[in-house]
Amino acid sequence: MTWVAWRQQRLLTLISLALVAVVAAGMAALWVDVSSVLPADPNVLSERYGDLVGYLPMLLLALPLLLGMFAGAPVFARELEQGTHVFGLTQSVGRTRWWATKALVAGLPVTAAMTLLGLLNAQALGPLHIVMSSRLQTPMFESQGVVLGAYTALAFAIGATAGLLVRSTLGAMAITIGGYLALLIVVSNGARPRYATPEHTASAATESGSWRVEVGYLDAQGRAVEFSGSGCGVRSYQECMAEQGITGQFADFHPAERFWAFQFVEAGIFVVAAAAVLGLGAWAVRRLH
Amino acid sequence: MDEGSAALAAAGLGKRYRRGWALKDCTFTLPAGRIAALVGPNGAGKSTLMSLATGLLRQTEGEVEVLGRPGFLAQGKPLYQGFTVAEMLHAGRTLNPDWDDDHARRLVDEARVPLTAKVRTLSGGQRTRVALAVALGRRPEVLLLDEPLADLDPLAREEVMGALLGEVAEAGMTVVLSSHVIADLDGICDHLLLLSEGRVRLAGDVEDLLAEHRLLIGPRSLDVPPDVVVERRDTGRQSTVLVRGLADPPDVEVVEPTLEELTLGYLRAGRAAAERRVAA
Known part of the structure; x- marks a missing residue:
């Protein structure tokens, strides 16, 4: 079953990994470049990287969504559109194993690749926190660290499960956009400020990066x-x-030191959400025909 | 499998979709080693019955059981479009522990389909032969084929049926073939299962069924006991009556019906009954 699932998803997985690799190459180049000017005056860093820090997060925010749409949504929807799930479900493989193998083979490579990209980004963007208001804040928080992998896991889970439920790739893609953005906005605005009790200061000045x-x-x-x-x-x-x-x-x-703690809390939320959405898929596949 | 034991059995089987019952009160036993025709008009419940038998669908009520290793060729012959023929056979091998690779490859060779061809480039006939090879690679004891001859030209139909019958003769498996074209199955099938409006109208050995029925052709005044009439058609001054189990036919022209006449008679009667139910 693993071979079949891999052969079916091969092209999309390789394109997805190539896309992540291109972004990773750019981030590695940035890391090298930033390292070469350190230690540097904040004004110099702002001068040099201000524009980049302005638009780079847009790309990094879109990446998990794109992977959810193009690697996640077709996993089951394309089979249901072409009727080939009937073939898969009438062989000697149980339907839960059929579903789990397809979801894992398609979902693990992109999630792993995005987790690695997030760790690379944390290295490259870390020294630039002087340029930004804070690493903890949107959109820099979403652009680096372990959350990238967790975002991808959720976007993928929504795409794959929506495909099972609506039986259409385009429909699943639309649901991926809506579901992913809704959770991201709710979590970043509603939940993230509450991951820890804020510190209080009776002065207007706070440490840089907080x-x-x-x-x-x-x-x-x-x-x-x-x-x-x-x-x-x-x-x-x-x-x-x-x-x-x-x-x-x-x-x-x-304070800025809470960055990694916040990263793990937010990644945890998205991983749990992804598991819940996949659970819905595991239920849906049992009544699939 | 012993001759005479059942290969496929259903008891009180029913399936309800949101729009209503697709299959209801379906009870029959198909003996092993037979080639059975599953006949009925579009929407009669043939695909639903096949899907229930293969476990693709879950029944609303009743039981259905395939006794023996199943093989299934679904309607539309779903194969992975981007795979080559060789990859499709490899898929069959990895998805089935009891896969007979030599057998599947031989069937593809006999069909003269190149192993390197992509599935999406195959003609309808080649596609059917590959799908059949994948289904037969499991060495099924009970093979269910849902509309295998639809969308094939007459030559391809003949070739596909030839390949299939060769396999059946060799392996002694039970085959259920569904079709809405009865002429395709005449002379091939020795068992009949007739569905209409979601119900089993007729089931049994073809020869026995033909022997039990008579077609009476006579004047419109022809008087036949209503309890033996399957279907009566009055045209002009003439009446054609399909009867079952009439020991002493009236003094009119009496012929044994062909398989097509028999099935059409039951299908028309089934539709008329359904129309009366709707009107009532």
């Missing part, structure tokens, strides 16, 4: 207060704040 999740104003008693700039008229903001009793600022933030 992720400020909440900033506000304090009165003389140290309580958080709202500041409304609309009633200030022609006075300076400083005068106006003083009138409203504001004496200082605070920030809640995650």
Whole structure:
């Protein structure tokens, strides 16, 4: 069964791995380049890599989605469209084994490749955290580390399972886009700031590379207060704040050292989600005909 | 397998889809070593019955059992389009522990299909021969073929049937062939299973069935006991009546029906009954 699954998916897997390899080559070149100028002044790094850091995450964010659509969605949908699942399901191989082998043979190479790419990216992009606001924040967080593999696992699982359910490659691709983006947006905005209790500082300045999740104003008693700039008229903001009793600022933030802890928590969430989606597929294949 | 034991048996088998029952109250036994024709119009439940027998579908009620190692050629002969013929045979080998590679290769050789050809480049006849070789490579004891002759030209039909019959004679397996073209199966099949509107209308040995039935051709005034009439057609001044088990036929022209006349009679009767049910 492994041979059949590999032979069926061979072309798509090789194209997917080639795509990841091209991106990896670019990231390796960046790593070499960054290493050659280190240690460097932050302004020099900004000058040199500012543009790149602007658009590189777009590509890296899209990659797991593309793999889910082009390596995941066709795994079962194409068979169902062509009717060849009838052949596979009427041989001496049980249907759960048929499903599991196909899913593993198609899903493991792309997930493994993307995990390796993520680790490479962490090396290449790590020193550039000075250029970005924070490594913990979208889109830099999603562009490196172990999450890349986990994102790919989820996108692949959605593509493969949707193919089983809707029996159409195009439909499965559309569901992959919707499902993957929905979970990514919900997790990065709703869950990620809560992976740990933010640290609190009663000053506006936080360490470089930390992720400020909440900033506000304090009165003389140290309580958080709202500041409304609309009633200030022609006075300076400083005068106006003083009138409203504001004496200082605070920030809640995650320090930069939490990067890997956050990476593993987020990767865990996506791996569990991928397992749940695959579980749905394992259920769906039992009533497939 | 012993002659006389069952190769395929169904009891009270039924399958309901969302749109209704595709198969209902299906009970029959197919003796081993037979070549059975599974006949019925499109939508009669032939493919549903085959899918239930192979385990591709799960029945809503009742039981169906294949007694012996199964082989199945599905409708449309699904093969992996991008595979070569050799790779398709390799797939058969890796998916079946009891695979007979020499046998499968010989069948492909006999069909003069090159092993290096891609499946998608094959003609309909070659495709069928490769699909048959893959199905027979498992050395099945019960071979189920769903519309194997559809979309083949007459010459290819003859070749495919020739190859199949050669195998059957050699291996002594049981074959179930479905078709909606009865003429294809006449002279080949020795057992009949007739489905119409999701129900078994007729099942049994072809010779016995033909011997039990008579076609009466006479004037419209022809009086036949209604309990033996399968189907009656009145055209102009003449009536043609298909009867079963009438010991003492009236004084009119009496002939033994052909397989085609017999099956068509039952199919028309089945449809008329269904129409009456809908109207009622």
